[in-house]
Amino acid sequence: MKRRSFLGSFGAGIASATVGGCGEPARLAALPEKRLDQGRFAGMPDDCRIVLDGSNDKLFGRIAFAALRREMAYAQRTGGTLSEASFLAISGGGENGAFGAGLLTGWTQLGTRPEFKGVTGVSTGALSAPFAFLGPDYDRELASVYTDSAVADIMTSRGVLRGLLGDSLYDSAPLLRTIRRFVTPALLAAIAREHTEKGRLLFVATTNLDVPVGVLWNMGSIAASGHARAADFFAEILLASASIPGILPPVMFDIEMGGERYQEMHVDGGTVAQMVLYPPSLGGDNLLYDASAASPGMIEALSRRPRRLYIIRNARPGADQETVPRNTMKIADRAIATLIQAQGLSDLYQLYVIAQRDGIDYNVAYIPQSFSEKLSGPFDQSYMRSLYSVGRDTMLSGSAWFSAPPGFNATPVHRLSLNGQRTSP
16 A cells, blocks of 8 residues: 555545535646656657666766767867866755855856856756856846846745645746746857857756656757757746745646657756756766767866866755744744755765766855845845855855865874874774
8 A cells, every 4th residue: 555645645635625626737647657768758859858867877978978079079170179177066945046146156257267068957056057057148147037036026826725726835937937038049049059069068957756756957959959849848947947846836748659648747856956967877888888989089088087066055054943833834844944954965975976986076165154144035035135145255255165065074084093103993
C-alpha cells in the first residue's frame, strides 16, 4: 500500500467535504516509466534537456564536446586562443536573488567579470541566468528584475478555497508576463549566437515532479532552434524553474511518443537542488565519447585547461534563531525552511567534491551574516533593494568569494601534531 502524504490526505478530505466545489485541474498522463527517455517535444532539438539521474550523462558529454568544438573553431576564426574556462552557478532563494544581481553588477563595475563558458540557474537563479550569461550589456535588465519588481509582478492570490482545491495558492500569470517582457527577440537571438558561434552553454534547472527528478534545460539550443514556439518555451521553462510547489502552479509540458500525447509536470528546480553544475555521475569517459573526432588540442582542453567555478548562493549560511510557537503551520514552515537551508549547504559540498575531482578552482559567495533586514512580505521591494546593494558592495569591497563551503575546515586531520610531532589520525 502506497503512503499518502499528510497534505494530500488533507486536500482530499476538504474536497470530499465540499459540495459543488471545483475539482483539481485536469491533465494528460505522464510518460510510462519504462519509456521516460523516448518522448519528444515537438519541434525542439533532441539535446534540449538533460535528466539529472545519471541516465543522460553521455548526452551531456556530447553537448559539452560539441560546444568545445564550436569554441575552438571560433578561436581559430578570430585568431584567438582558448583561455581559462569560467563557470557560474546561481542558486535559488526567491527575493534573495537580489543579492546575486547586485553581486554581478558590482563585478561589472569592478572590471574583472569574466565571460562565462557556462551558466546554470535554479529557481530565482534561473531568472538571473540569461542576463548573467549575456554579460554586462544586460545589467540594467538584471537589476530591474530585483529592484523594480513587486509582489504584483510575481503572483496574485486565488483565494484560500480555490487554492486548496486547485494546484496552487497563487496564480503565476504576472510572473509569466514579467518574464516575457524580458525574453525579447533580441535576447533570444543573442543567446543563440553565443551558443552557436562561441560554444557557450546556458542551462536552467527544473524538477519533473512526475518522476521525480531534476532536469537541466539546454536554453542555448532552444534559443537557436528557430522554432516558432522557442520564445514561449524558453519563458515557460524559466517560469517552471521558479514555480514553488503549492505556492505557484506547476508548468505542464506537452510531450509526444508513438503518436500519443503525454504531459510532464515541472516545478521549482530547487525542489531537487538549490544549485547545480553537472551531476557527480558525469565523468571524463562521458565527455570524450568519440575519440576519433578529437584533435590533440581538444584533448588538451578537456584535460588540462584551467577551469574556475563561481557559485552565487542567494542565502545566508545560517538561519536566525527564534522561539517557534507550538503551532502546526509554524512548526511545518520552520521545518521546511530548515530543510531547504540544509539542502543548499549539501549542494555546496557536492559541488566542492566535483570541483576537487575535476581540478576546478572553487569559489562561492553568499549573503553575509551582517545582513539582518527582515522581509515585511513576499517580494518586499525595500528588502530586495537593500540586498541588491549588499551584493554590489560585497563584490566591490573584495570580500565576496570563499574557496570552500561554509563551515569547512581545509586542514586535514593527519596534520594534527602533539609537541611538534606529527601523529596518526
